[in-house]
Amino acid sequence: xxxxxxxxxxxxxxxxxxxxxxxxxxxxxxxxxxxxxxxxxxxxxxxxxxxxxxxxxxxxxxxxxxxxxxxxxxxxxxxxxxxxxxxxxxxxxxxxxxxxxxxxxxxxxxxxxxxxxxxxxxxxxxxxxxxxxxxxxxxxxxxxxxxxxxxxxxxxxxxxxxxxxxxxxxxxxxxxxxxxxxxxxxxxxxxxxxxxxxxxxxxxxxxxxxxxxxxxxxxxxxxxxxxxxxxxxxxxxxxxxxxxxxxxxxxxxxxxxxxxxxxxxxxxxxxxxxxxxxxxxxxxxxxxxxxxxxxxxxxxxxxxxxxxxxxxxxxxxxxxxxxxxxxxxxxxxxxxxxxxxxxxxxxxxxxxxxxxxxxxxxxxxxxxxxxxxxxxxxxxxxxxxxxxxxxxxxxxxxxxxxxxxxxxxxxxxxxxxxxxxxxxxxxxxxxxxxxxxxxxxxxxxxxxxxxxxxxxxxxxxxxxxxxxxxxxxxxxxxxxxxxxxxxx
Amino acid sequence: xxxxxxxxxxxxxxxxxxxxxxxxxxxxxxxxxxxxxxxxxxxxxxxxxxxxxxxxxxxxxxxxxxxxxxxxxxxxxxxxxxxxxxxxxxxxxxxxxxxxxxxxxxxxxxxxxxxxxxxxxxxxxxxxxxxxxxxxxxxxxxxxxxxxxxxxxxxxxxxxxxxxxxxxxxxxxxxxxxxxxxxxxxxxxxxxxxxxxxxxxxxxxxxxxxxxxxxxxxxxxxxxxxxxxxxxxxxxxxxxxxxxxxxxxxxxxxxxxxxxxxxxxxxxxxxxxxxxxxxxxxxxxxxxxxxxxxxxxxxxxxxxxxxxxxxxxxxxxxxxxxxxxxxxxxxxxxxxxxxxxxxxxxxxxxxxxxxxxxxxxxxxxxxxxxxxxxxxxxxxxxxxxxxxxxxxxxxxxxxxxxxxxxxxxxxxxxxxxxxxxxxxxxxxxxxxxxxxxxxxxxxxxxxxxxxxxxxxxxxxxxxxxxxxxxxxxxxxxxxxxxxxxxxx
Numbered sequence: 001x002x003x004x005x006x007x008x009x010x011x012x013x014x015x016x017x018x019x020x021x022x023x024x025x026x027x028x029x030x031x032x033x034x035x036x037x038x039x040x041x042x043x044x045x046x047x048x049x050x051x052x053x054x055x056x057x058x059x060x061x062x063x064x065x066x067x068x069x070x071x072x073x074x075x076x077x078x079x080x081x082x083x084x085x086x087x088x089x090x091x092x093x094x095x096x097x098x099x100x101x102x103x104x105x106x107x108x109x110x111x112x113x114x115x116x117x118x119x120x121x122x123x124x125x126x127x128x129x130x131x132x133x134x135x136x137x138x139x140x141x142x143x144x145x146x147x148x149x150x151x152x153x154x155x156x157x158x159x160x161x162x163x164x165x166x167x168x169x170x171x172x173x174x175x176x177x178x179x180x181x182x183x184x185x186x187x188x189x190x191x192x193x194x195x196x197x198x199x200x201x202x203x204x205x206x207x208x209x210x211x212x213x214x215x216x217x218x219x220x221x222x223x224x225x226x227x228x229x230x231x232x233x234x235x236x237x238x239x240x241x242x243x244x245x246x247x248x249x250x251x252x253x254x255x256x257x258x259x260x261x262x263x264x265x266x267x268x269x270x271x272x273x274x275x276x277x278x279x280x281x282x283x284x285x286x287x288x289x290x291x292x293x294x295x296x297x298x299x300x301x302x303x304x305x306x307x308x309x310x311x312x313x314x315x316x317x318x319x320x321x322x323x324x325x326x327x328x329x330x331x332x333x334x335x336x337x338x339x340x341x342x343x344x345x346x347x348x349x350x351x352x353x354x355x356x357x358x359x360x361x362x363x364x365x366x367x368x369x370x371x372x373x374x375x376x377x378x379x380x381x382x383x384x385x386x387x388x389x390x391x392x393x394x395x396x397x398x399x400x401x402x403x404x405x406x407x408x409x410x411x412x413x414x415x416x417x418x419x420x421x422x423x424x425x426x427x428x429x430x431x432x433x434x435x436x437x438x439x440x441x442x443x444x445x446x447x448x449x450x451x452x453x454x455x456x457x458x459x460x461x462x463x464x465x466x467x468x469x470x471x472x473x474x475x476x477x478x479x480x481x482x483x484x485x486x487x488x
Numbered sequence: 489x490x491x492x493x494x495x496x497x498x499x500x501x502x503x504x505x506x507x508x509x510x511x512x513x514x515x516x517x518x519x520x521x522x523x524x525x526x527x528x529x530x531x532x533x534x535x536x537x538x539x540x541x542x543x544x545x546x547x548x549x550x551x552x553x554x555x556x557x558x559x560x561x562x563x564x565x566x567x568x569x570x571x572x573x574x575x576x577x578x579x580x581x582x583x584x585x586x587x588x589x590x591x592x593x594x595x596x597x598x599x600x601x602x603x604x605x606x607x608x609x610x611x612x613x614x615x616x617x618x619x620x621x622x623x624x625x626x627x628x629x630x631x632x633x634x635x636x637x638x639x640x641x642x643x644x645x646x647x648x649x650x651x652x653x654x655x656x657x658x659x660x661x662x663x664x665x666x667x668x669x670x671x672x673x674x675x676x677x678x679x680x681x682x683x684x685x686x687x688x689x690x691x692x693x694x695x696x697x698x699x700x701x702x703x704x705x706x707x708x709x710x711x712x713x714x715x716x717x718x719x720x721x722x723x724x725x726x727x728x729x730x731x732x733x734x735x736x737x738x739x740x741x742x743x744x745x746x747x748x749x750x751x752x753x754x755x756x757x758x759x760x761x762x763x764x765x766x767x768x769x770x771x772x773x774x775x776x777x778x779x780x781x782x783x784x785x786x787x788x789x790x791x792x793x794x795x796x797x798x799x800x801x802x803x804x805x806x807x808x809x810x811x812x813x814x815x816x817x818x819x820x821x822x823x824x825x826x827x828x829x830x831x832x833x834x835x836x837x838x839x840x841x842x843x844x845x846x847x848x849x850x851x852x853x854x855x856x857x858x859x860x861x862x863x864x865x866x867x868x869x870x871x872x873x874x875x876x877x878x879x880x881x882x883x884x885x886x887x888x889x890x891x892x893x894x895x896x897x898x899x900x901x902x903x904x905x906x907x908x909x910x911x912x913x914x915x916x917x918x919x920x921x922x923x924x925x926x927x928x929x930x931x932x933x934x935x936x937x938x939x940x941x942x943x944x945x946x947x948x949x950x951x952x953x954x955x956x957x958x959x960x961x962x963x964x965x966x967x968x969x970x971x972x973x974x975x976x
Contacts, residue, residue, distance in 0.1 A: 004611045008737050019740075123492045126686060137691055140730070147733075198614060202690070203625055206735045229733050235868065240727045242628070245635075245717050247694045249496050252507075380723065 001201060002152065002194040007211045008221065016216060023223035024063045030230045031068050031100070038097040039233045040144045040338070043226070044106040047151025048189075049179035050161040051212040056151065057102050059219045060226070069100035074109070083292070083350035085396035086110070086128060087135050091345040094139065096337040107132055108148075108196060115192050116185075127395055129199045134388045136205035141241045141381060142339050145233035146205040149222055150197060151212035155186040240377035246453070248387045253451045253461060256444055261408055264468035277477035278317035284484045285318050285354065292351040293487060294398045297480065298360040301405025302443075303433045304415040306469040310405060311356055313473045314480060323354040328363065330373075340364055340374070340382070341389050351397070360402075361386055365450045370442055383453040394458035399483050402461045403476060404451065409440055411467045489689060490640065490682040495699045496709065504704060511711035512551045518718045519556050519588070526585040527721045528632045528826070531714070532594040535639025536677075537667035538649040539700040544639065545590050547707045548714070557588035562597070571780070571838035573884035574598070574616060575623050579833040582627065584825040595620055596636075596684060603680050604673075615883055617687045622876045624693035629729045629869060630827045633721035634693040637710055638685060639700035643674040728865035734941070736875045741939045741949060744932055749896055752956035765965035766805035772972045773806050773842065780839040781975060782886045785968065786848040789893025790931075791921045792903040794957040798893060799844055801961045802968060811842040816851065818861075828852055828862070828870070829877050839885070848890075849874055853938045858930055871941040882946035889971050890949045891964060892939065897928055899955045 011019065034041055045053040061069060072093055081089045087107065095101035111128050114120045120128070139146050153161070162179055165171040182189050201207045208225050212218045265273070288295060297314065299307045315325060326347045335343040341361055349355035364386070369379040390400055407415075416437070419429040436443070455461050462479050466472035499507065522529055533541040549557060560581055569577045575595065583589035599616050602608045608616070627634050641649070650667055653659040670677050689695045696713050700706045753761070776783060785802065787795045803813060814835045823831040829849055837843035852874070857867040878888055895903075904925070907917040924931070943949050950967050954960035 001614070004614065126489070126492065129686075133691075198617075199687075203621075203732050204730065206733055208735070225733075232731050232733050236730045239730065239865075241730055242692065242724045242727065243720050244691050245694055245713075245720050247696070377727075 001197050001207060002150070002209060003190065005152070005209050010211070010213075010217050016220060020216060020220050020223070023220060023227055026227045027060075027063045027223060030227055031064050033234060034100070034230055035068060035098045037234050037237050038337075039230070039237060040095040040097050041100040041147070041230070041233070042095055042103070042139060042144055043100065043147045043149070044103045044108070045149050045151065046106060046108045047149070047210070047212060048153050048158050049182050050158055050165065050175075051151035051153045052215060052218060053104055053151055055215055056210075056212070056218050056222060057104060059215065060222060061102065063223075064100070068098075069102060070095065071102045071104065073104040074106065077110075080350065083352070084348055085392055085398075087131055087392060088345060088348060091135070091339075091342065094144070094338055094342060096334065097143075098337075106148075107135070108200070112189075112192050112196050115196075116189065129196075131392060131395065132200050133202060134392075136200070137202060138341075138385055138388065139339060140204035141385075143233070143237060144339070145229050147208070147226060147229050148200075148205060149208050149210050149225075150193070151210050151218065153212050155183065157213065158183050158186065240375070241381060243377075243380050244384050246384060246387075248391065248456045250453070251455050251457060251460065253455045254463075255448050256406060256451075256463075259406060259463055259465065261406065261411075261465050261467040263465045263471045265470045265474060267470075270470040270474065273474045274313065274477070277474060277481060278313070280481055281314070281317040281477060281484075282319070284481060284488070285322055287488055288354070288484060289319075289322050289352040291488070293484075294349050294351045294393075294396070295354040295480075295484070296349070296393055296398050296400045297354065297356045298362070298400070298402040299356065299358050299405065300360060300362050300366070300403065300447075301464070301466070302407050302412055303436060304412050304419070304428075305405035305407045306466045306472060307358060307405050309469055310403075310464065310466070310473050310476050311358055314356060314476060317477070318354060322352065323356065324349065325356045325358060328357060328359040340368075340378075341385065344389070348393075361389065362450060362454075366443065366446050369446055370439060383450070386454055387456055387459075390454075390456065390459035399487050400459035401480055401483050402454075402459060403464050403479075404447065404461055405464045405466045405472060407466050409437075412437060489685050489695060490638070490697060491678065493640070493697050498699070498701075498705050504708060508704060508708050508711070511708060511715055514715045515548075515551045515711060518715055519552050521722055522588070522718055523556060523586040525722050525725050526825075527718070527725060528583040528585050529588040529635070529718070529721070530583055530591070530627060530632055531588065531635045531637070532591045532596070533637050533639065534594060534596045535637070535698070535700060536641050536646050537670050538646055538653065538663075539639035539641050540703060540706060541592055541639055543703055544698075544700070544706050544710060545592060547703065548710060549590065551711075552588070556586075557590060558583065559590045559592065561592040562594065565598075568838065571840070572836055573880055573886075575619055575880060576833060576836060579623070579827075579830065582632070582826055582830060584822065585631075586825075594636075595623070596688070600677075600680050600684050603684070604677065617684075619880060619883065620688050621690060622880075624688070625690060626829075626873055626876065627827060628692035629873075631721070631725060632827070633717050635696070635714060635717050636693060637696050637698050637713075638681070639698050639706065641700050643671065645701065646671050646674065728863070729869060731865075731868050732872050734872060734875075736879065736944045738941070739943050739945060739948065741943045742951075743936050744894060744939075744951075747894060747951055747953065749894065749899075749953050749955040751953045751959045753958045753962060755958070758958040758962065761962045762801065762965070765962060765969060766801070768969055769802070769805040769965060769972075770807070772969060772976070773810055775976055776842070776972060777807075777810050777840040779976070781972075782837050782839045782881075782884070783842040783968075783972065784837070784881055784886050784888045785842065785844045786850070786888070786890040787844065787846050787893065788848060788850050788854070788891065788935075789952070789954070790895050790900055791924060792900050792907070792916075793893040793895045794954045794960060795846060795893050797957055798891075798952065798954070798961050798964050799846055802844065802964060805965070806842060810840065811844065812837065813844045813846060816845060816847040828856075828866075829873065832877070836881075849877065850938060850942075854931065854934050857934055858927060871938070874942055875944055875947075878942075878944065878947035887971050887975050888947040889968055890942075890947060891952050891967075892935065892949055893952045893954045893960060895954050897925075900925060 045057060047053055057071060077089060090107050093101060115125055136146050162175050162183055165175045197207050210218050210221050299311060301307050311325060315323065331343055344361050364374065364382040365379050368374045393400055416429055416433065419425040451461050464472040464475050533545060535541055545559060565577060578595050581589060603613055624634050650663050650671055653663045685695050698706050698709050787799060789795050799813060803811065819831060832849050852862065852870040853867050856862045881888055904917055907913040939949050952960040952963050
């Protein structure tokens with residue numbers, strides 16, 4: 001695309017000024033529409049060194065109310081960021097509904113830099129490209145306006161600008177070794193930029209090449225695209241998005257009602273096994289830490305199924321500095337204002353750590369589905385979005401273990417009644433639990449669909465038969481141990 | 489994708505048979521749902537020579553009612569097909585709503601073969617990839633279920649099969665030189681296949697790699713994906729599809745109401761110019777023919793604006809063997825059952841020919857929009873689909889000229905009244921014309937939006953001021969001449 005690009009014709013000065021004025025005024029009006037329409041706008045500036053990313057961003061935001069936008073500059077990853085999935089530091093920066101985020105350099109820079117340095121194999125490059133495509137598409141599917149600009153100047157112009165900056169004492173600091181290196185190897189960069197842009201040019205997140213030969217002209221090109229994009233995003237607002245064909249090989253799962261729940265352990269068996277398993281897991285945790293392998297353990301299950309006690313037995317085996325338990329309640333306003341997976345991205349562990357989620361992103365296809373907290377289109381789309389999210393974690397190297405803690409309806413009633421009648425347990429039972437219980441069949445149906453549609457090879461489900469909590473705890477420990485051992 | 493693929497695990501014989509039986513029965517039911525839900529299903533089989541495309545197709549259709557599907561084998565392009573746009577022979581084969589088309593080799597084969605032969609520059613390859621992506625996406629956007637299967641076997645297995653076939657007198661004819669060549673250059677093909685699959689793997693038309701090591705197992709993999717796909721397509725049926733951001737640089741156009749209509753020619757001027765222009769155009773037509781450049785002239789305009797007479801003056805200058813006029817009425821049932829552009833694809837000229845369209849694909853965003861013949865989402869999506877369609881024609885090398893024949897409301901009334909009062913002209917005026925006239929303002933609004941959103945550099949609009957028909961005819965001739973001369 002970059003190599004075969006034919007520059008748009010710059011209009012004469014009079015026309016330029018007229019159009020620029022019109023577009024600036026339009027943006028002033030559009031920013032309000034964006035706010036009222038609750039559209040999140042994510043704008044990415046990429047381009048050659050000295051192409052003027054900074055100054056053009058400055059020109060665009062001059063037309064805007066500073067309360068509506070944020071400008072972020074993504075620098076070298078920190079120690080912490082290097083221990084997270086590749087897209088982590090970008091996903092956590094997505095804007096809230098109704099707000100603009102301008103990103104000065106993005107995930108493109110990261111991929112391209114690694115590619116130029118020769119640090120990415122062809123396979124790793126392709127895997128990152130796939131991640132990027134899924135990331136941008138899922139944002140678009142969730143109502144984000146994604147705009148990607150590449151500011152283009154040719155080799156000679158870049159050299160002229162860099163030399164100009166270097167000569168002046170006040171600006172010479174702005175020219176880095178890297179800029180000079182890029183100019184010296186312009187053709188090599190052109191090749192890699194061109195390939196990346198072709199590889200990530202998607203219909204719902206297309207690339208826009210900007211002729212950056214002069215600032216006003218660059219501003220006009222960007223404003224026209226930005227205003228067009230906002231109008232398109234507003235048209236699409238609230239509309240359903242097609243459900244995608246599944247592309248992740250799924251493994252068959254039995255229906256909940258076909259799973260026998262009579263498994264049990266005696267106290268002696270339990271105590272002996274518990275001790276053995278916890279010791280083993282403690283040792284493995286150490287190895288994981290040394291090998292910097294992250295582990296994600298996701299718990300879902302019926303109310304009173306025994307999730308809490310089960311998690312305790314896993315956590316009890318772990319070094320407190322190497323794990324965290326994330327209890328997931330209903331999303332807060334600032335979380336609801338973003339992609340539904342955002343609040344899980346920000347809670348991801350570092351490599352070598354274990355993150356346990358007490359309830360998870362699967363809330364989307366259970367409670368949010370059944371209580372109408374999201375649209376039908378939202379939860380139907382979510383199976384694939386979840387499979388993609390977990391693929392991201394798997395590609396990062398995470399061991400993913402998903403537990404469904406299963407009990408039957410009678411057992412739940414017994415435990416609810418016990419809680420109700422035991423003063424120190426009463427805090428554990430609420431009216432909501434009783435209301436949910438009335439919807440047992442609807443939930444069972446939703447859970448069956450969820451298990452069937454998200455039981456991927458890289459993030460399998462395990463059902464914990466928890467009529468006997470002891471049995472379920474030992475099974476959980478053994479499952480975690482086995483998964484870790486297989487990896488090590 | 490192909491090179492980094494990890495094969496799915498083949499289930500044991502018992503499980504295989506169980507799942508196969510279930511999927512076959514599901515397909516039997518799903519074919520009825522497809523028919524009733526009016527979903528068009530377009531299935532493409534690609535893969536290595538001797539991977540078993542034919543036999544697997546045979547296995548799939550055994551579960552289906554022969555009235556519901558068509559199997560097409562796309563061979564070497566004919567002389568005629570070579571003189572059409574690259575995608576022509578595939579676009580004309582898209583299925584009708586409610587029916588399946590199985591394609592044995594597709595556009596992939598064409599691109600890949602040219603690439604292997606070294607007949608495609610990097611730029612031409614990229615252009616074809618973009619065409620393919622747009623083609624597959626627009627089908628998906630219009631409710632098509634697009635399924636692309638690649639049947640994979642490794643080099644050794646291919647060799648074994650080819651040798652086996654060759655040894656047997658009854659099957660040796662099935663092994664071509666090309667198959668042997670492919671096996672000998674397996675790695676080279678793998679590289680090109682892999683690249684193509686990566687380049688065209690889109691979320692709304694993903695690739696499915698099939699382990700083709702044995703027939704039953706291949707059938708199962710395909711059936712599972714096919715059934716899943718049908719269920720997804722049925723879920724999406726009737727839902728709106730997001731409007732895409734515009735990616736085609738547009739040129740500014742004046743509003744209709746700002747265009748002065750007082751231009752006129754005297755009879756002498758007209759006759760002299762007509763003669764001169766027609767002679768010139770006749771000469772140019774000859775050159776076009778020799779250079780095999782196709783020309784598309786699209787006419788839209790108000791009722792009684794003088795389209796017919798205008799077209800006559802263009803056609804009058806042309807050799808009858810080198811042009812065709814396509815009058816476009818409302819679509820017939822078999823046309824309505826396909827993508828709205830299908831009826832224009834089948835009417836495309838050959839290279840070197842001129843096709844004049846008397847009314848066009850722009851009906852989608854005028855009459856179909858205003859009369860509710862398509863959904864709001866349909867016509868809003870159509871601006872981009874039309875820009876893409878014309879891009880396809882431009883990439884093919886066509887000169888595209890679009891005329892809007894403009895008159896004012898008073899002139900239309902005069903001409904309507906004259907027609908009504910002149911017996912030999914009465915056939916030209918209908919009640920519908922009067923009804924449309926009542927919606928003048930709505931139409932004007934729609935036309936302005938259309939001009940603004942589809943005035944691309946590669947397919948520009950020209951307004952013909954036709955209050956004076958003579959002026960408009962000469963302007964049309966001169967515009968056509970200028971566009972051709974610029975190309976030659």
